[in-house]
Amino acid sequence: MILSLGLFSQGPVTVQAAGPLRPVVAAVHVHSTWSSGDLTLDELIARARALGVEAIFLTENHLQRFEYGLPPLRNVLRYRVEYPSLLSRGPEPFLEAVRAANARQQEVLLIPGTEVIPHYYWTGDLWSGTLTMVNAQKNILAFGLYRPEDYREIPAIGNPGAAHWSLESLWLLWPAVLAVPGVWLLRLRRRRPVRLQHFQLTVERRYTGYGILCLGLGVVLLANNFPFRRPPVSPYDPNAGLRPHQAVIDFIAARGGLSAWSLPEARDHQVVTVAGRRATIQTEPYPSDLLATDRFTAFGGVYEDTTTFTEPGQGWDRLLADYLDGRRAAPAWAIGEAAYHREGQAGKRFGDVQTVLLVDRKDPAALLQALRTGRLYAVQRAPEVGLILDQFQVLLPQRPPAEAGDRLALRVGDRPEVRAVVRSTDGRRVGIQVRLVRAGAVVQTQRGDTPVSLSWTEAPLPADTRVFYRLEVHGPAGQQILSNPIFVQTAREEAR
Structure with a gap:
């Protein structure tokens, strides 16, 4: 048999020994x-x-x-x-x-x-x-x-810095062409003779009102289309x-x-x-x-x-x-x-x-x-006291411990151990419930007064196993801790 060690999307991953974390x-x-x-x-x-x-x-x-x-x-x-x-x-x-x-x-x-x-x-x-x-x-x-x-x-709604020029900008500029008929109408003069009994008059007709209307419409439409750049998204697009x-x-x-x-x-x-x-x-x-x-x-x-x-x-x-x-x-x-x-x-x-x-x-x-x-966890505390996650690790003999956010590569048959320790901020005893979640299912629940320690060991892991562990802690007055996951995957067995 050949063991394939391609783990996760990032390729082979192992946990490296790191300096002390605070x-x-x-x-x-x-x-x-x-x-x-x-x-x-x-x-x-x-x-x-x-x-x-x-x-x-x-x-x-x-x-x-x-x-x-x-x-x-x-x-x-x-x-x-x-x-x-x-x-x-x-x-x-x-x-x-x-x-x-x-x-x-x-x-x-x-x-x-x-x-x-x-x-x-x-x-x-x-x-x-x-x-x-x-x-x-x-x-x-x-x-x-x-x-x-x-x-x-940032391409957020209403941000002019995220708007950009495009072919649509030409369409938004089209009202400018109304200046052409507007000016033409302002300059247009039409004369026609009117013959009276003893003399003849020339009547001149102007189109000033139509020209002003045309120019005004162009100005209003240009103002509506300003700044002529395509925004990232419209507030009228559901x-x-x-x-x-x-x-x-x-x-x-x-x-x-x-x-x-x-x-x-x-x-x-x-x-x-x-x-x-x-x-x-x-x-x-x-x-x-x-x-x-x-x-x-x-x-x-x-x-x-x-x-x-x-x-x-x-x-x-x-x-x-x-x-x-x-x-x-x-x-x-x-x-x-x-x-x-x-x-x-x-x-x-x-x-x-x-x-x-x-x-x-x-x-x-x-x-x-x-x-x-x-590499973090989330906490909701009470004003007088809070909870601290002193330890949350996945352990194997002769391997550095894996912390939250780590991706741990294991061999087929390995039995990782999950350990956690929760205490209160001032040392007082606080009644809490600790739940260990494995790949979406609760595999261990522990209740007690702080400090509370939890230890859970996996059965031998078969090939191509992908799981994660995370921790939930609940206490009085809405206190809680939510850890981030530790990922584990075993190698994939392939026929020679």
Whole structure:
């Protein structure tokens, strides 16, 4: 027999011995006064320092501009609302402010990022009160973009920097030709003689009114078509589907950044009145969209709302299985998503939802690499106490331990052991439940007071086995830990 060691889509993978890893507690998805937050960067740093948070992944609003226009002149007869954002204030001063804050201190590192609205669209009718703006909260988070042009060119709805010239631009410029008949009509004179009893008159007819009308129509149509470039997507296109979202994900990846689906099971429903007319703002939960898109880095797996996508056997496990089977280009890591704007908003407190990154050094590059490779876990804690995942590893004799995000190549017949240790932040005893999930199924459940240790050993693995292990921990008052997976695959046996 010959053993084939082609593992995963990346080729042969083994776990290399690494230096000691230390946990860095981070708040991910945080807004400051640079967009919709109430705290300045320095105030966020001070609050994080007081709570033991060592990194803040900022997600300032990319573009907060919403508009609705009446057909057929949607760009002329329109109502627009705009809120502070990176594009309205300029990404250059934001990036400089982040750089300066990191230069002043190193206790709390700031990672620049943005929250992008790839697409929203309108349904219904303004006059009947059924007008609805759909998917304005189906957003993508971007991290690790350090150049102003990376923000200016994100192909998001309403972003003029993402519009481009095309053959369609010629069509949008066509009203300019109305200047020709307009000027001709202004200059046109038609004379005809009128014979009276004793003399003859010449009557001159001018077409000034028609010329002005023609020129005016051209000006209005040009104003409606300005800036004559094709936008990435239209707010009046209900059939765009997930194309705009995948385009944003791919753009961020091409620029070297990391992307994350934001709050996939949160629901947004508001009714507003504009100029005496009723309009609805609505975003339904969209966990299935994570299965229909690819190449994003992460998603909000733990946040202060009901979630089902990460339940054993549900969407996340199907996504990970598709990755193992080669049907997806990349896995997706679960992060703790704070979605923090201000203290007390929707009952939120800074630091209650955390992402703990495992790094060999504390700097922005290492934090981003930990997020890129899945070496992290998500936490929701209570104000007085939290939970810590001291250990989550897959072990084999005489092999370096595999950590979250690792891909472990095994031989046929190997019996990997999974070990985990959970304790409380202050050493007190907290009653918890720990579940080990293997390829979407719970294979071990352990209940007890912290510290809790779990150990589980596989049966001998047959050839061409592809599995993953991940951990769920639940405690009182909504406390939880969600680990990221460790992937395992055995060699494939082929006939000689």
